[in-house]
Amino acid sequence: MSAEPSVSPSRVGVWLIGARGSVATTAVAGCAAVTAGLHPPTGMVTETGVFQDAGLPPLSSLVFGGHDVVDCPLPKRAEALAAGGVLPHDLPSAVGAELEAAEREIRIGGPLRGDTRSEDELVEDLARDIRDFVRRGALDRAVVVNVASTEPVPEGDALPASSLYAAAALRAGCPYVNFTPSAGLHHPRLAPQATASGLPYAGRDGKTGQTLLRSVLGPMFAQRALAVRAWSGTNLLGGGDGAALADPAAAAAKNAGKERALADTLGTVPEGETHIDDVPSLGDWKTAWDHIAFDGFLGTRMVLQTTWQGCDSALAAPLILDLARLVARAHEAGLSGPLSELGFYFKDPVGDGPAALGEQYAALVDLAGRLRTAGDAEDPGPGDVKGPAGEHR
Ligand SMILES: NC(=O)c1ccc[n+]([C@@H]2O[C@H](COP(=O)([O-])OP(=O)(O)OC[C@H]3O[C@@H](n4cnc5c(N)ncnc54)[C@H](O)[C@@H]3O)[C@@H](O)[C@H]2O)c1
Numbered sequence: 001m002s003a004e005p006s007v008s009p010s011r012v013g014v015w016l017i018g019a020r021g022s023v024a025t026t027a028v029a030g031c032a033a034v035t036a037g038l039h040p041p042t043g044m045v046t047e048t049g050v051f052q053d054a055g056l057p058p059l060s061s062l063v064f065g066g067h068d069v070v071d072c073p074l075p076k077r078a079e080a081l082a083a084g085g086v087l088p089h090d091l092p093s094a095v096g097a098e099l100e101a102a103e104r105e106i107r108i109g110g111p112l113r114g115d116t117r118s119e120d121e122l123v124e125d126l127a128r129d130i131r132d133f134v135r136r137g138a139l140d141r142a143v144v145v146n147v148a149s150t151e152p153v154p155e156g157d158a159l160p161a162s163s164l165y166a167a168a169a170l171r172a173g174c175p176y177v178n179f180t181p182s183a184g185l186h187h188p189r190l191a192p193q194a195t196a197s198g199l200p201y202a203g204r205d206g207k208t209g210q211t212l213l214r215s216v217l218g219p220m221f222a223q224r225a226l227a228v229r230a231w232s233g234t235n236l237l238g239g240g241d242g243a244a245l246a247d248p249a250a251a252a253a254k255n256a257g258k259e260r261a262l263a264d265t266l267g268t269v270p271e272g273e274t275h276i277d278d279v280p281s282l283g284d285w286k287t288a289w290d291h292i293a294f295d296g297f298l299g300t301r302m303v304l305q306t307t308w309q310g311c312d313s314a315l316a317a318p319l320i321l322d323l324a325r326l327v328a329r330a331h332e333a334g335l336s337g338p339l340s341e342l343g344f345y346f347k348d349p350v351g352d353g354p355a356a357l358g359e360q361y362a363a364l365v366d367l368a369g370r371l372r373t374a375g376d377a378e379d380p381g382p383g384d385v386k387g388p389a390g391e392h393r
Pocket residue numbers: 017018019020021022023024067068069070109110111146147148149150151161179180181205206207208239240241244311312313315316
């Protein structure tokens with residue numbers, strides 16, 4: 001094996017579940033904009049020196065497609081995002097060809113209203129779409145990334161939509177990233193298949209704002225031996241994510257990850273709750289407010305308050321591009337199972353990794369080193385056919 005990364009121009013598919021959403025559209029438009037030199041790769045960790053020579057696929061090699069359940073064409077979605085100030089106003093026309101190309105690769109997913117397909121039929125249909133995408137594009141591999149609306153925590157044995165897509169990714173032989181708090185591969189029925197697949201996977205729920213800050217501040221309080229009495233938070237946001245999280249069951253899935261970051265860094269669960277309010281007129285702009293009550297020396301009471309005002313999709317999209325490149329390279333290098341080194345990116349990371357952002361960054365840098373020296377693994381490639389709901393035949 002060569003210590004040099006592969007120089008042959010590979011083509012890597014990025015199959016987005018929720019391909020017509022804000023985050024997906026911003027990722028597709030942003031990738032084209034950075035590739036064309038229209039904008040710098042601000043917010044993309046994989047474009048920093050740490051990943052030089054790590055063999056990551058170049059942005060120009062990424063080919064986009066995906067599933068959604070709505071039919072608004074991607075260029076129209078991009079125009080709406082530009083009108084809302086999420087994308088620069090001239091970007092949709094500047095990258096129109098790339099948006100059209102991705103649009104041609106979007107398929108209607110499921111389950112649809114009144115869908116009568118069995119779980120296995122749905123998984124097979126979804127997997128077929130992914131395999132066809134890989135064949136049509138003569139892609140070396142494809143990474144499936146879930147950026148669909150957040151689901152409530154599943155009850156009972158039936159696979160929720162996110163898990164059907166995750167099973168389809170396994171069945172199509174594709175690595176999988178869950179950028180949402182939905183169950184995805186995390187469903188107990190999929191655990192054996194995830195292990196047996198030998199595919200790398202990462203998740204859950206991108207860490208882009210309030211929880212990013214918590215994973216920095218939590219360790220600070222712990223390391224300075226300051227006693228956190230209560231940590232309360234409120235999020236105001238609109239857009240599709242705000243509407244989805246207006247459902248208390250979906251918000252509960254999101255808040256569990258936010259609270260895990262505190263429990264893991266502080267070592268205890270402090271008093272206080274996190275709330276999410278849908279404010280449609282805010283669109284993609286989120287305000288996240290945290291109120292941290294803590295005790296200093298001799299029990300002196302103090303408070304830290306933070307206000308984070310971010311554009312959600314602009315924070316998330318560069319991470320989608322980072323994760324697609326990292327997981328594609330991990331697959332090429334023969335890594336399998338939960339990629340705990342990617343905990344840096346997630347609220348509720350898979351595997352056993354550190355919870356503090358600094359340590360998570362160190363783990364990511366270690367991964368870059370491993371990828372730099374890994375070469376290419378023997379790779380069965382996408383299209384590996386598996387049995388019902390991801391089981392191997
Ligand atoms: N900073 C961030 O933006 C951020 C951070 C962490 C996690 N997330 C998560 O990313 C996801 C996407 O966020 P967004 O702002 O793009 O939301 P959005 O509402 O704009 O997009 C979600 C898309 O998913 C589609 N969808 C819904 N059900 C589907 C199904 N069964 N199959 C296929 N597609 C389906 C919707 O039609 C929509 O186009 C959400 O789950 C959100 O919680 C976002």
